[in-house]
Amino acid sequence: MKLYSYFRSTAAYRVRIVLNLKQINYTIVSVHLVRNGGEQHSVEYLNINPQGLVPSLDIAAPNFDVVGPESKPQIITQSGAIIEYLEEAFPQPALLPINLTQRAYVRTLTQIIACDMHPLNNLRVLHYIEESFDCDDTEKMTWYHHWLTSGFAAIEVHLISKGSSHYCYDDQLTIADAYLIPQVYNALRFKLDMTPYPAVNRIYQHCIQLPAFSDAAPELQPDVDK
Amino acid sequence: MKLYSYFRSTAAYRVRIVLNLKQINYTIVSVHLVRNGGEQHSVEYLNINPQGLVPSLDIAAPNFDVVGPESKPQIITQSGAIIEYLEEAFPQPALLPINLTQRAYVRTLTQIIACDMHPLNNLRVLHYIEESFDCDDTEKMTWYHHWLTSGFAAIEVHLISKGSSHYCYDDQLTIADAYLIPQVYNALRFKLDMTPYPAVNRIYQHCIQLPAFSDAAPELQPDVDK
Structure with missing residues (x-):
């Protein structure tokens, strides 16, 4: 498989973690979101991903269902x-619980991050508010912290009410952890005070030590800024 | 089941459509996002949904797995x-294709809407930019249209490249349609010019005539503003 990735993208970071957990071989194709005016805007990349966002995953690798002359x-x-897709195509190790309501709980955590935290704070949005609303750095950070604070607060309530330990769900590593760790990484980079979220911190400290997570970290990516 | 809903929320609208398509009985509990300073901020509702957002679905209804004295x-x-969850718990009618890569395609469309369009344009975000960035109505509409335009443009490319007809995916009604129709409804309400997206429009015009969709429309909800 080929993963179109940017080392700092939390969305790409999530996918790298899941690929590692599933022990799937993949190569990174760098799409630098800042250099050259943003490589995601190139015609070549827009043919791959019409949104011009990372990540994109090319699954047409050898030994896969579309291999052959028509590959x-x-x-x-x-x-x-x-x-x-990865969870359905590569069921082991399972990254969702078996019980349907518990699967829903795990997906709830992922959606809080993917819908209500990350989209408000990625590069394209920060650019927009800077340029169109003439925000200075302080206003940008207030905006950033606002959405992260409300998201983490809700996640903390969920984690406490479910009695989480080293992982978001019980003692099982799930896709929720693969979403949470990149978001915490991003928050620390933007100097958000994480002390109000001890359950989140406990999971973060545990997971970043696991190879699937540490190998996916931005600093270890081939396209990291030197 | 009980759905905590607001008639205009596109996220709640999606869920109403899916509940209707699955022919699941449910009652609406109104959470008015504007009245009384926003009923979603009440202590009672925050106990149900720590994010203070709609929708929330209470699945502990009779004939369900937690019914009984401990219900x-x-x-x-x-x-x-x-x-x-609804797709897994109520598999018929199936609202995802069987083929794994086609399931991924359908989910891609849902995520474009749920992650990159709706979260930037819901009430809480429009309030924020109005109050913190002192945006006037024109700037707010420019922001709104900007994210919807880029999202619909990407969806249109996907639909054309896959050769869609009355539905987002082939001749099968899927969850992608349940996401798309509320987003178009919302765009029309905010007077976005939809003519650049003929494939989106074709699907919209077809689906809004189906009972599962028309019954879920904001105007027909018990909590609609009179």
Whole structure:
């Protein structure tokens, strides 16, 4: 498989973690979101991903269902769609609980991050508010912290009410952890005070030590800014 | 089941459509996002949904797995988690294709809407930019249209490249349609020019005539503003 990725993208980071957990071989194709005016805006990349966002996953690798004379790139975009695909195509290790309401709980946590935290704080949105609303750095950070604070607060309530330990769900590593760790990484980079969220911190400290997570970290990516 | 809903919320609208398509009986509990300073901020509702957002679905209804002396509310929050739960718990009619890469395609469309369009344009975000960035109505509409335009443009490319007809995916009604129709409804309400998206329009015009969709429309909800 080929993952179109940017080292700092939390959405790409999620997918790297899941690929590692599933022990799937993949190569990184760098799409630098800042250099050259943003490589995601190139015609070549827009042919792969019409949104011009990372990640995109090309699953048409050898030994896969479209291999052969007709083999051609088969692209999945949107990290949420990619991760659900990986869970269905590579069921082991399972990254969702078996019980349906517990699966829903895990997905709730992923959606809080993917819908209500990350989209408000990615590069394109920060650019927009800077340029169109003439925000200075302080206003940008207030905006950033506002959405992260409300998201983490809700996640903390969920984690406490379910009695989480080292993982978001019980003693099982799930896709919720693959969403949470990149978001915490991003929050620390933007100097958000994480002390109000001890359950989140406990999970973060545990997971970043696991190889599937540490190997996916931005600093270890081939396209990291030197 | 009980759906905590607001008639205009596109996220709640999606869930209403899926409940209707699955022919699941449910009652609406109104959470008015504007009245009384926003009923979603009440202590009672925050106990149900720590994010203070709609929708929330209480699945602990009679004939369900937690019924009995220990029966208590069993809440699922986040429309994406609710819809995946409904698809797993009530497999018929299937609202995802069987083929794994086609399932991924359908989920990609849902995530474009749920992650990159709706979260930037819901009430809480429009309030924020109005109050903190001192945006006037024109700037607010420019912001709104900006994210919807880029999202619909990407969806249109996907639909054309896959050769869609009356539905987002082939001739099968899927969860992608349940996400798309409320987003178009919302766009029309905010007077977005939809003529650049003929494939989106074709699907919209077809689906809004189906009972599962028309019954879920904001105007027909018990909590509609008179």
